[in-house]
Amino acid sequence: MAGSKVNIKAKAKASTILEVLIAMVLIVVVFSTAMMIFANVTHSSLSVKKIRAQAVLHEVLLNAEKNRDTVSQSFNIDDFRIEQEIKSYNNVSQLFDIHLTAYDNNQQKITDLEKVILISHE
Amino acid sequence: MYIVIVIALVIGLLCSSLIVAAFFYRIEYQKKFRYDQLDNNLNSGINILLAGNDTSYSSGRTISLFNNGADSVTLKRIFWGMYDIGTSVTFIQKDTLYKTFSIAYNIDSTKWAALYLIDEERPVSLSGKTAIIGDVYIPKAGITTAYVDNKAYQGDKRLVIGKKYNSNKTLPLLSENRLAQFQQLTNANHSGDSLLNHIDSLKQSFLLPAKYFSFKKKIQTLSNIKLSGNVILVSDTVINIDSTASLNNIIVYAKGIHIKSGFHGNVQLFAKDSISVDSNCRFNYPSCLGLLRFDKPGIVAVQEKIHLGNRSTLSGIIFTYEKNESILKPMIDLGKGVKVIGQVYSQGGLRTKDSLEIDGSVFTSQFLYQNSVTLFQNYLINITMNSKALSSYYLTGDLMPVAGKKKKVLQWLEAK
Numbered sequence: 001m002a003g004s005k006v007n008i009k010a011k012a013k014a015s016t017i018l019e020v021l022i023a024m025v026l027i028v029v030v031f032s033t034a035m036m037i038f039a040n041v042t043h044s045s046l047s048v049k050k051i052r053a054q055a056v057l058h059e060v061l062l063n064a065e066k067n068r069d070t071v072s073q074s075f076n077i078d079d080f081r082i083e084q085e086i087k088s089y090n091n092v093s094q095l096f097d098i099h100l101t102a103y104d105n106n107q108q109k110i111t112d113l114e115k116v117i118l119i120s121h122e
Numbered sequence: 123m124y125i126v127i128v129i130a131l132v133i134g135l136l137c138s139s140l141i142v143a144a145f146f147y148r149i150e151y152q153k154k155f156r157y158d159q160l161d162n163n164l165n166s167g168i169n170i171l172l173a174g175n176d177t178s179y180s181s182g183r184t185i186s187l188f189n190n191g192a193d194s195v196t197l198k199r200i201f202w203g204m205y206d207i208g209t210s211v212t213f214i215q216k217d218t219l220y221k222t223f224s225i226a227y228n229i230d231s232t233k234w235a236a237l238y239l240i241d242e243e244r245p246v247s248l249s250g251k252t253a254i255i256g257d258v259y260i261p262k263a264g265i266t267t268a269y270v271d272n273k274a275y276q277g278d279k280r281l282v283i284g285k286k287y288n289s290n291k292t293l294p295l296l297s298e299n300r301l302a303q304f305q306q307l308t309n310a311n312h313s314g315d316s317l318l319n320h321i322d323s324l325k326q327s328f329l330l331p332a333k334y335f336s337f338k339k340k341i342q343t344l345s346n347i348k349l350s351g352n353v354i355l356v357s358d359t360v361i362n363i364d365s366t367a368s369l370n371n372i373i374v375y376a377k378g379i380h381i382k383s384g385f386h387g388n389v390q391l392f393a394k395d396s397i398s399v400d401s402n403c404r405f406n407y408p409s410c411l412g413l414l415r416f417d418k419p420g421i422v423a424v425q426e427k428i429h430l431g432n433r434s435t436l437s438g439i440i441f442t443y444e445k446n447e448s449i450l451k452p453m454i455d456l457g458k459g460v461k462v463i464g465q466v467y468s469q470g471g472l473r474t475k476d477s478l479e480i481d482g483s484v485f486t487s488q489f490l491y492q493n494s495v496t497l498f499q500n501y502l503i504n505i506t507m508n509s510k511a512l513s514s515y516y517l518t519g520d521l522m523p524v525a526g527k528k529k530k531v532l533q534w535l536e537a538k
């Protein structure tokens with residue numbers, strides 16, 4: 001390379017300023033669209049938190065059925081606050097409607113679960 | 123130049139596969155979430171059926187559990203002989219879950235006894251290797267030992283290993299409600315196929331209407347056939363059931379039923395006049411042999427009879443009932459070496475033979491034992507009655523007077 005002559009008259013390949021601008025605009029448009037879709041998907045997709053909350057609610061439900069629990073209460077499990085609401089179902093003596101709702105630290109509802117359970121005190 | 127396109131394609135492929143994987147993961151998780159919700163709804167429906175006696179479910183009813191969408195359940199409870207059949211069907215979009223199950227009752231421990239013999243002012247006599255384990259309701263005349271067939275009593279010195287109570291002059295009554303349902307079954311004019319010849323296997327789901335076969339006055343023999351589920355066989359005359367017939371959970375109602383030697387299955391048999399079971403038959407739990415007579419006896423009295431042949435085993439219930447008492451009371455005749463795991467309820471007499479074992483309870487008006495020369499009344503000879511040998515999971519039908527109030531799932535029949 002050393003000692004070789006540079007041909008300053010030769011034309012270098014390049015884009016015009018218009019082409020570069022169009023390309024930049026396209027890149028910005030595509031990128032911003034992709035980010036919007038990504039944000040949308042991440043917002044509506046399943047979070048680990050929701051899955052965990054559902055598992056916790058299932059366990060609470062099983063325990064309530066097993067312990068014949070008919071008391072409405074609020075308690076904390078892991079990072080969740082669980083609201084347990086139990087009321088009589090259709091005025092049938094042994095039937096109860098149990099409604100469990102899980103909230104996160106920001107008191108935002110994550111998920112809920114509802115079931116009719118049979119509790120007889122025989 | 124080409125390498126750029128290739129790299130772009132590879133990157134595009136990787137990205138799209140990641141997106142597809144995420145998409146399917148999400149779809150599958152949503153499906154799982156839906157099925158969890160369906161499972162909750164399904165079990166809610168089962169609990170509703172177990173808790174109440176609402177007759178509006180007899181023809182099926184769709185309800186919204188919590189009035190907030192995606193919580194529809196179709197519930198149905200139908201009469202199925204000694205028991206009820208419940209069906210719970212729930213659906214969200216195209217996903218459906220269902221369960222069909224039989225419903226039975228727990229035993230009321232305050233009424234439960236190994237033996238209930240009505241008080242006809244005659245004592246109960248024990249002889250041979252007889253054992254009575256569990257509480258008993260016996261006549262005020264008490265219980266004593268006797269010497270029969272050159273054999274003395276060889277059992278426990280306490281005679282009864284359990285508490286003794288005085289019995290009444292009549293048996294505890296069968297449930298009127300269930301008897302009314304039986305009467306509907308026996309009185310209804312069932313339309314259905316009259317031929318079974320072209321069928322060698324039939325399994326009818328309890329989600330579908332019952333499949334009736336009405337043989338009218340033609341004697342029918344069931345052999346080399348498999349019948350299972352929601353099937354009811356009705357006849358105005360005799361039905362013979364061969365050992366090659368495989369019956370599972372079905373109901374048979376006829377004037378007379380004859381089960382041939384070696385049969386085994388799970389079936390509820392109800393007859394107006396007689397049920398005759400040959401030797402070495404086995405009826406699995408929950409089976410039932412029942413004699414039901416609702417009409418008045420004819421001019422010529424015929425004794426209704428259930429006969430269980432030698433070495434046969436029945437797990438379930440044997441009972442007799444006649445609405446209008448006749449001179450010849452219905453009889454249950456248990457052969458030599460017969461084993462009953464469950465309940466025997468005889469409005470009339472109970473004829474016994476040697477080596478009879480009843481793991482459960484016997485309610486009867488009288489016992490009969492015949493040797494070559496003599497007929498003994500209220501003699502228990504070489505019989506074992508053990509109410510404690512019955513499984514704690516045993517469930518009974520609400521027809522029986524010892525049925526408790528709590529309903530439970532007896533058997534899961536179909537599920538998805």
